[in-house]
Structure formats: C-alpha cells, structure tokens
Amino acid sequence: MNKISAALKPALNFVLPPRCVSCGVILGGENSFCVDCWSKMYFVAPPFCASCGLPLPFETDNTQQCGECLTNPPRHDGIKAVAAYCDISRQVILKLKHGGKIGLAELVARQLIRHLPENSSDCLAVPVPLHWSRLWARSFNQSALIAKSLAEMSSVSFAPDLLRRVRRTDLLRGKSQKERRKEVARAFEVSGKWEQRVSGRNILLIDDVYTTGATSDACVKCLKAAGAATVTIYCWARVLPDENIDHSRLETSLA
Numbered sequence: 001m002n003k004i005s006a007a008l009k010p011a012l013n014f015v016l017p018p019r020c021v022s023c024g025v026i027l028g029g030e031n032s033f034c035v036d037c038w039s040k041m042y043f044v045a046p047p048f049c050a051s052c053g054l055p056l057p058f059e060t061d062n063t064q065q066c067g068e069c070l071t072n073p074p075r076h077d078g079i080k081a082v083a084a085y086c087d088i089s090r091q092v093i094l095k096l097k098h099g100g101k102i103g104l105a106e107l108v109a110r111q112l113i114r115h116l117p118e119n120s121s122d123c124l125a126v127p128v129p130l131h132w133s134r135l136w137a138r139s140f141n142q143s144a145l146i147a148k149s150l151a152e153m154s155s156v157s158f159a160p161d162l163l164r165r166v167r168r169t170d171l172l173r174g175k176s177q178k179e180r181r182k183e184v185a186r187a188f189e190v191s192g193k194w195e196q197r198v199s200g201r202n203i204l205l206i207d208d209v210y211t212t213g214a215t216s217d218a219c220v221k222c223l224k225a226a227g228a229a230t231v232t233i234y235c236w237a238r239v240l241p242d243e244n245i246d247h248s249r250l251e252t253s254l255a
C-alpha cells in the first residue's frame, strides 16, 4: 500500500466499513467472513483420494484412490483445495474477479499456505493465465494475484509469465467434459524464456476454482511436456459431488 492510500484508509473505512465477503455484515477487519458465514463453508478435509485430494466418504490408509483416478490416472500430482464450491465460497471469487476486491487474494493465499509441501523453496507458483484480451478487459488475473500473495507469504517463487494463453477460449460453463477438453486443448504454452528452466521443477499451478479440471489439465499437460517434475493444483474452491461431502460436518446444506 502506498503512503497516500495508507493515509486515506481510516477515512475510507469510516465511510465504507469492512463487511463480510458473503453476507455484508459489518466486521472489524477487511477481506474476511463473519463467524456465521465462515462456519457454513465446507472446508476440504481428509480422508482424501491419494491422487487427486478428493474427500472420500470412508476412512483410508492414505493410499486409496477415488473411482475417477482409478479409471483415468490423472496427469497432475494432486489438487489442494481450501473449500467446497458453494454460494459462500463463490462470493470470494466473484468479488475478486468482478468487484475489484483484490485484497481477497491474500485471504485465499493465507488458507493455501497450510497445503504447501514442507520444503517449498524450490517450488514455482504459476497462475493459470488469462488470454491477453480478457486480461485487458479486466486489468488483472485473479489467479495471478493469489499466486503472488502466496509467494509473498512463503518461500515459493512467483512465476507469473511461465505459462501463456495463446488462444482465447469460449466460456466453458454449460459445456460437456469432452467439449471443455476440446475447447482448451492447445490453449497454453510455456513462454520462451522459461522453456529451458521448467525441467525438473515442482510447479504449484494456481487457479481460483476447480470445476471439471479441463483447463488445469491442459496446463498440466503443457508443463509436463516441458519437463516439470511435479504439477500440483492449488485452488480456493473445488466443485465436490454430493457423495463426497460429509453431511455430518455440514451445518447447512450447500446451495
């Protein structure tokens, strides 16, 4: 924060007090949730699928995989998600993306830190890139903001320009899994200056929401082709099938 905005902050807070990201109730600090909304969010917790981190509805010895991973072994090396995608967790992304609340990237990064590997100093935080035309329209990439915050709070290195989106893709919403995969195929490439430097590296691929994995899979394919040792996906929210939700842990149903 520069000096001017720091000086203006108390005055702005007086005019616009910080509010809960989801319900809008007035809070003491910025970029957070009220206790009520926080307690209604479903945080992803073990037992997990050993490959993709999907919460499993039965106890495991940390070697079991979900049905999907058994049938189609994933290209990635794990998915670390903070919360299930629901009305409340969605607000973070909507406000970060369209509401200009870029401070929310810190909230997400703070939650992702506990999912980092023990020695993360050799890891590169690589955001899923936007096409330049979308970046131009929005002026920032929400995944890059999250990756930058994560790097600032840990020993991970920020590599915002490692992946490039070379093809603008249609919105994936409403498309089948097959159509999504076709749409994002060959949409990404490793930028020239990184081509010789990805080999053997551990990549943390940062995305805001993990839906079907079509976009991140296209990124993983590209990073592995360039020689990345591991690519682990880090995201704020993950769409979870109902059977992977432990309803006894849920105070209210996910909308």
Ligand SMILES: [Zn+2]
Pocket: 020, 021, 022, 023, 024, 025, 033, 034, 035, 036, 037, 038
């Ligand atoms: Zn609230």
Ligand SMILES: [Zn+2]
Pocket: 049, 050, 051, 052, 053, 054, 065, 066, 067, 068, 069, 070
């Ligand atoms: Zn799995």
